[in-house]
Amino acid sequence: MAEGLMSVLVFDLDGTLVSSMEDLVATLNVVMTEAGYSAIPEGDIAHMVGMGAKVLIQRALDFNGIEWTEETVAPLFEHFLEYYAANIAVHTKPFEGVITALEMFRKEGWKLAVCTNKAERLTLPLLEELNLTRHFDSIVGGDTFAVSKPHAEPIHGAIQRAGGTVAGSIMIGDSGTDIDAARNAGIPVIAVDFGYTPVPVSELGPDKIISHFDELAVAINDLNKAIA
Structure with missing residues (x-):
């Protein structure tokens, strides 16, 4: 459960939220x-x-x-x-369990954000096409700021724009870029193992690994217990 409705779950897009x-x-x-x-x-x-x-x-x-x-x-x-x-969503669709998970986290009081290296001019239409925009308090693309992931600024920007605080926020991604970005931003990171990466995420040292979005809530709870 998010504390004070201010913690943010920051999601990568390609290979994390959507199969593109x-x-x-x-x-x-x-x-x-x-x-x-x-x-x-x-x-x-x-x-x-x-x-x-x-x-x-x-x-x-x-x-x-x-x-x-x-x-x-x-x-x-x-x-x-x-x-x-x-041709942005001919085959692209959310991974199984994504919508259910996003709806659940919003009900629990989490702020939700997207932080991707995909350009805004592609990110925003894709999320609209898939009817995902409504779930997020902020959306940051690879060109929203002067630098992109693995720099910390896009993560911090996504959190700030969502109305959240860095403390208590968590990154969810699929690659070394996401893991490095989370480390640079000073937040824990959960990696999905079904995304797009040349190196298995198990070798990249995320705090938790999940194989389905059904497992995300437990991973988040485990992280929060470890931090508490």
């Missing part, structure tokens, strides 16, 4: 093949996600053995944003 890999794969490979590069297998793309679309494109160019510059990446990035925005 199919749409990310489709968009990236349209962009790459239309530019004359090789498509990227889905198993490899899963290891590239987490730092936003621009880094995803850079990693795809690395995969193709291309020495890229900002000038190389810029038109591909714009193409990615345009195509993805037009």
Whole structure:
């Protein structure tokens, strides 16, 4: 239970709240093949996600053995944003148990926030399309602040905008980026083990690991008992 209605659960988006890999794969490979590069297998793309679309494109160019510059990446990035925005939720949907969990936490008095490295111009429409916006007190994208995760500022910003305090707040994510961001922000972190990461989250030292959103409430209660 949140204390004084001020603690915030801060959620990553891709690979944590929503299963978006199919749409990310489709968009990236349209962009790459239309530019004359090789498509990227889905198993490899899963290891590239987490730092936003621009880094995803850079990693795809690395995969193709291309020495890229900002000038190389810029038109591909714009193409990615345009195509993805037009096809943002063809296959993307919340992971099983997400809606039930979010509704439960709100009833218990938690503030809820999203903190993702996906650009705002993609994050906000995606959450709207999936009817998820209504659950959150704040939404922070990868370009909301001057820096993105793993810096602490987006986490602190999401908490502040939600009307919460850092003390008592918890990060829920799927990657080393989220875990590092939580550490930098000074809050505990729960990792899901079904997300998008090149390294199993069990090797990254989160405070708790869950395999389904049904397990999140118990993990949070365990963390709160350990802190108390």
